[in-house]
Amino acid sequence: MRKIVDALRAGYALPSRPPWTYGLVCGLAIGVPLLIGAMLNAPHEGASVALGAYLVAFGDASGIPYGARSRRLLAMTAFVTAGVGIGALMRPVPWVAVAVIGALAALSARSTWVGLPPVLGMVIAYFGGTSPGAAMLLPLTALGGLVLSAAVLAPWPMRRMRPLREAFATAFETLADLVEGGTGTPLPDARWEPLRRAASVALDDARTAYAYYGYPVAAVDRAPGLVLEALVRVFDETVALRSLRQAAGEAVRSTAWPEELDRALSAQARALRATPLGGGSECAAEAMAAAAGFAEHVESVREQALAGEERLSASAILGQVRRSVERLTVAVRAASALSLESARPAPRLPRFSLPAWPRWEQGLGAHPVRLGAITALAMALTIPIHSHLGKWFVITVLVSLRPTYGDTVDRVTLRIAGTTLGSAAAAVVLVLAPGSYTLALIVFVSASIGFALRGVSYGYWSIFSTPLVMLLSNYAVPLGWEAAEIRVILTMAGGVLALLGARLLWPRGERVRLPLRVADMLDAHAALARALAGQRLDGFDDLVDVAGRAADKVGESLDRLAKEPGGQPPEALRSALTYAGRVRDDTLTVAAVHRVNEAGSARASGLLDAVADRLFGLAHAVRTGERPAAADDLDEALEEVASRVGALARLRRGEVESGRAEQMTPVRREFLFIAAAHPALRTLAVDAVKLSAAVERGVPAGRGRRRPGRVGGAAGGSVS
Template identity: 50%
Template sequence: MRGLIGALRADFRLSGRPAWGYGLLCALVICLPLLVGVLLGHLQVGASVALGGYLTLFGDAPGEPYGDRVRGLLVTTTAVTLGVGLGALVQAGPWPVAVVVVGLVAAAGVYWPALGTPAVLSVTLAYFALPGMGVPLHMGATAAGGLLVVLVVVAAWPVRRLRPLRRAVEEAGTALADLLAAGGRAPLADESWEPLRQRAVTALKDLERALSLYRISVEDDRSPERLPATLTRVFQQTIALRVLRAAAVEAGIGTEWVRELDEAVGALARAVREAALLGGSSEIPEALAAIGRFADRVDEIRATARAGGAPLPAAVLVGQIRQGVDRIAMAVRSVARQAAEGVEVGPRLPRFVRPRRPVVSAGHHPVRVGLAVITAMTLMVLVHQHYAKWFVVTVAVSLRPAYRDTVERVLLRVLGTAVGAVAAAVVLAVAPGHLYLTLFISVCAALGFALRGCGYGYWAIFSTPLSLMLSDFSLPLDWGAAAARVGLTVAGGALALVFARLLWPRGHRARLTNRIAEMLDSHAVLVRSLIDRDPVQVDVRGFAAADAAGRLADSLDLLDKEPGGSAPRRLRESLTAAGRLRDNALALLAVPPPEEGAGPTVTVLDLVADRLEKVAEAVRTEEVGVPPDDLDAVLDEVGAYVDALAARRLDELAELADLADPHGDAADRMTGLRRRVRHAAAAQPALRGLGAEAVRLAALTTPRSR
């Protein structure tokens, strides 16, 4: 109960500024057909056009690139129009056919989210609609409402076409600035770091997707397509910086360099933010000056280490941090230059990108919804009262994959229906007439669509009366009708709760095994890709591993919402360990490459990948424990190997100091031993981190530990 109350409070907590302009635009699109219908005396036609526009708006994504928005609106218009025609056709046929058809459409709307709620509502409302409109006229009016929405959205394209792209650039730059500021300073706890990391990953993906929906000329030297690659470099180097900084601090080589590093990273973060928001940055000179001071401090540490006054591996780590900061600085300068050039795209028509593969919703939920709607239709179709549709609609839109979400949706829908039905009856009692009802609908539409993106609870309160009043616009809306609607909504919600409680109430627990194994396998592939050190492949497989971890997190969230269910704490901790493993993978990619056949790096990577694959297989077969390997022993050898190389390097420096070098400092000469020390000392923290997280993942995910 406490979790449900918390979820309801979150639903009514505004997460952003309401889009009042968008709300007024939606109110205009919905209410203009109603007003014309009232003035011309064609209430039913006007209501059909308005309802078609309202259902089409379900498929709109305000703020997204216009190519994506228009494609979604056209798909929704087509689905709603065909749904109206199908509902009108089965209305005249045998009732068992209608029961099966509506149930199949409800299941298909869940299985293919592209159809979604609008298709289910259109079929159901058309089936229970009062006669008076032929099928062609009904479909034409519905299509006209949807096309009106499309035209209104496209009308703003010439002057607002770049706004979604610029917003994506601003969000990506801001997210990277926040991540950089957190990664270069005092280490955050994983609970605070992971949301920043995830936000940056999401923002980079959104920016790439936004660019894919614009037609960009390849001849344009100022092409904004360069920006995601530059920001990705900032992201990767920031992850590596956090890992290496923590290792260098533990080495205990003073604190002055930490303060100077914090100043440099803070200035770089401010430069990224300013470039993304203002199209240029005045923080670059300050950042470069801070980096120069940090570089001088690093040179002092290196000189001290060569003289034996500080650990050589620690000095190598600080030197690697300096190189990473330099790379971030170069990327930030590129971001500032590209932002100053402006995000410009020629005035071409929006680009429509077809999804690579259809998005489907697997599992038992589509079947559960289909069976529930068939049951609701069977109970109501024999009566065939006009208001019976609210029973069926409530079941279709309230039944969610998780039980707690179903309870929340039922409560919100009952509350919205009560508010809408009672308010409509009051409005007509005080000021009877369809003009006043149209005004009330416009207020609900403006408030509902304005608050849709920042508070789901408010959207549920205002959208429920909209569908109720639009479908019943030409009917008497007295107190008896209001009571009937509320009663049928409560009954439909109760039936939805019954199906959520009885049919596969713990279905998400069965998915955990595959999700855990999938996460382990994807991280094993990521680790093995580090052997070839192909940045593109590591980047692709890193995102794939993060997506697999995200799917496991979604399953755990749904498991928490099952009746009597709770996600195992160790599986929650495994997600944190997986995130740290991905961070260490990026840190290892950022260090200098090893010489071929030199050191234990490749051996450690192979053993870590093998350990993760064995754990994944043990999870699938429910074996207890994992077959032993040599990972622990090899990890113990890493430190000894670095110490031995450091001792040999100090001997080499002593020999070089005795040589006269007229061209400069002989100690800076790049020798094979120096290359091996640079790699081994800089790679040691990442390798240890990879091994430790692999061991932790094995302990947290094997059947014995669960």
């Protein structure tokens, strides 16, 4: 009962402002054909046009660019029309309809290109009710889809670049928050991670938006692509600065530099926020001046180190902080100098290239097969009824059965509640004021409110979509209390069947997929360390993205596992996701040091190879169920790095005393790299060990397991 109450409370919450304008457009596209049909004494024809518009609107995806959206809507119109036609043709052969509709339901769950609307159209057409005749059904359905497409796409020629600008503006804002989060006392992970996550998601959204606009924007103006590259550099350097700042705080004796660094970072954040508003150039100039002031202070610390008043390793770390600030400043200036307003391609018809087929939805496991089987069963159970009302039983199964049992419970609860309220409301209104114009008004109001709320509340969508579908699919049948009662009963029966299907057919599939996804995550993070060991920085950001997506898939599996019967996601794997994020941050910091110090170090490469070997070995153990390999040499490799830092510091001090302070000798080059990278390497080793330990606790593999080895650092202490 508590789960039902929680589902109702969440289902009727409004987390964001509904798009009322979009809802009004859909309401007009669906309601006006009914009104015209009533005026021309052709109600069935008007209902067929309105139903086509409804089904295409059901498959619409708002917020994507003009060309991509137009392709999607026109393709959906073709699929819906085909589905309606096939459904009408199968009326005389019900057992063929059982097989075909079940197969198409499975395809709709598997293919992102087909979706659910063609299946709904096929079901509605098969059960019939009323129709204008087979000769007119297909063109009228297609006309409805085209009317909806034209209405939805009408504003795009005037504001076709709006989604792109909005995506980039959000990226600028979230990156400004991230940069600002690096000022002052370092934020704890609990406060830093949401900022990092928001910036990463915003960059992904901006990358997706630009990919949609790849043609024709890229052919006219490369500015958006260059801005995106600059924003990625801002993200990388900000993440690296957090670790470098912590290391500098432990090593540098001077206490004045943090204030100068905060001033520089705050100026960068202001420049990022001002860029979408048109004031980025002025703020970027201020940011450059603030960075120059910080560089002067770092130079004074270097002079103190050369004079023996400060440690050389501290100067090297602070020097790396300065170089990261400079790279951040250059990236912010580049993003501010490139104006998105210059991307103004001339209006043109969208390109209709064929999609890569098939476009499969990943990570669903056996759900498509389950949905197809339960839908076919629902169709078979309706054959003895011989009533057009049987469609509600099948439709409830189609829209309620979800990939997990918990999601199915939530969806069935909201579906039954919405159907009860919507059916009763529609019946009351029609009893008080029957007639074609009343029907058209109810459809218009229900569509306008329902499609506005659909993206933010499934509960409200269920309430308003109920009278909408009932009226459109059975336009000539009087909708009274009896029809409302039957609809509620069939909806409840369909919900029960959906729950049984989710509970009995492959209810625990995520438990099988989770270990494989954990292994993929370990492999992706091991690849980061291996690339750094070989000093392969080309495409490193892509490797970081791959590792982040692999971790996201593990998080999705844990969320789904929690919704399976008896599912209890291991808390250790939640911790593993946190440590995986730290590993990515550590590798970004080491990569930042590599970009300005190409010399590298054999000791550092040895440590990075040891980290990669540990993660690769554990991934193999998780994937095969074998026991992990014997303890590795992470401790030894880290001790070698620490001793190398000390040895190079002594050699470098000798060079300074001999008058070679400004010469870029091999000793100085290696010292600059390894002294700056040592803190990040140390935390990388520690986080890799913690990641391994968390995975071993969360995904047992084999018996007689060893305990993770300990990693010690030059600063003292070993970390288990």
